[in-house]
Amino acid sequence: MGLMLKVVIAFNTFGTNDVAAFYTFSRSLADHGLEWTYRNGIVWFSGLPIFNHPPLTAYYLQLIGHVSRQEFFRSYGLTFPFLLRLPGIVADFVVVLVLVQLSATDARFRIPSWALALFAISPVSLMVSGFHGNTDPVVVMFLFLAAYMCLRERPILSGIFFALSCQVKVIPFLFLPIIFFFWLARGATMRFTIPFVLLSVTMWAEPLIKFPTLFLKNVFSYGSFWGEWGFTYWLRLTQLPQFNGTRPFNLPWSAAAVALLFKVGIVAAVLVIAWRRRYLRERAVIDSIACAWIIFFVFSPGICVQYMVWLAPFILILSPALYAWLVFTSSVFLFFFYNTIAGGLPWYIAISTNKLDALNLWVPWSLWPWATLIFGMILLWKKAVAADPLLRLFSLQTLREP
Structure with missing residues (x-):
């Protein structure tokens, strides 16, 4: 049902300005090539290039840009906006299938039927995958499959799927320590690392050989919008000039320093989670990624709305109740x-x-999911301490199963 609803929505709508941006990228890639597009991108509200996607996304944009201009596909309504959203719709369906199979066959993952049904028809997923128009659901699918292969003790496939997730967007690199230390603790580091590195280098060969500095700068230095989420929203409300900014580039120095502090803190927290939980049972890898996502969303200096699908399957497994509230x-x-x-x-x-008048209409509503994750984080920590009174928050002590 969720699949069909998304297809209908995608077939009958254009989507957001992300779709227009991706279409412009596809024409730029076709007319000028990959390097020119990384260097120039398209301009939205500033003179800075914003093409920050890995090459695999660029190649797919070229493909659907070409296909959507063919009369055969146009006659059936297979337009660029629809083809852009189709992989995300399929990706959501794949994740649903894996979750259903996991819940039915593995006693460690008994997900309530109501929670699986909610995941399958989630309004968040309908709006992001069916309407918005971006690649985020595909990132989620590959990252979830990489974690799923940890449960199945398949390090090679885990490395392949993790590499593919990083080819769509680079945010999965945040979770590399969790999966790497998981395989390190099981003596399978090389079987994970070799396919991950080989596939990543192969997919990035063109920019790494021809314009490595430009590629790394565009893809890895991008940050989301300041002042539209979480702590930075409250800082912007102070109306102090040092916290007045929105764009990820050219922030006032105080805002830039705060953003950097949050980012460093998030990375440090993920490293600690990865190290401390590396010897726990296989299910812990999904729980660790879920906890890392919670920390990311609580302390991130900014997000885009479509990011709300990133954490969904992991939170569902960690806590169906928290998932429902989220x-x-x-x-x-x-x-x-x-x-x-x-x-x-x-x-x-x-x-x-x-524009500030538009932001003031919708940004305050972002406090709802942000607060939900804060309360969820506190309750999950209290639950963990109740199960193990010796557990300490600020510690590098390795956790082991009782």
Whole structure:
């Protein structure tokens, strides 16, 4: 049902301005090539290039840009906006199938039927995969499959799927320590690392050989919008000039320092989680990624709305109750966002801007899922301490099964 709803939505809408940006990227790639597109991108509200996607995404954009211009595909309504969203729709379905299979066959993962049904028809997923128009659900699928292969003790496939997740967006690199230390503790480091490195280098060969500095700068230095999420939203509300900014580049020095501090803290926390939990049972790798996602979203200096699908399957396994609350609060947040930028129902095309009057209509609703994750983090920690009174928050002590 969720699959069909997303297909219908994608077939009958244009989506957000991300779709227009990706279409412009596809034409730029076809007309000028990969290096030119990384160097120039397209310009939104500034003179800075914003093409920050790995080459695999660029190659797919070239493909669907070419296909969507063919009369045969156009006659069946297979337009660029639909083809852009199709992989994400399929990716969501794959994750649902894996979750159902996992819950049915593995006693460690008994997910309630209501939670699986909610995941399958999640309004968050409907809005992001069916309407928005970006590659985030594909990232989630490959990352989840990489973790799933840890459960199945398949280090080679885990390395392949993890590499593929990093070819769509680079955010999965945040979780490399978790999966790496997991295989290190089981003596399978090389069987994970070799396919991961070989596939990554192969897919990145063109930019690494021809323009490595430009590629690394564009892809790895990108940050999300300041002041639209979490702690940075509260800092922006102070109206102090040193915290007044939105773009990820050219922030006031105080805002840039705070953003850097949060990012370093997130990376440090993930490293600690990866190291301390490396010897726990296989299911712990998914729980560790879920905990890392919670830390990321609580302390991130900024997110984009479509990121709310990133953590979904991991939170579902970690805590179905927390997942249900997160779906509710995130759905409210995303509805007000899309309804604002689409000019009300029905949605066909939605244009997001950084104009303050528009931001003030939807950004406050982001506090709902943010607060949900904060409460969830606190409750999960209390539950962990109740199970092990000797557990310490600030410690590098390795955790082991009782």
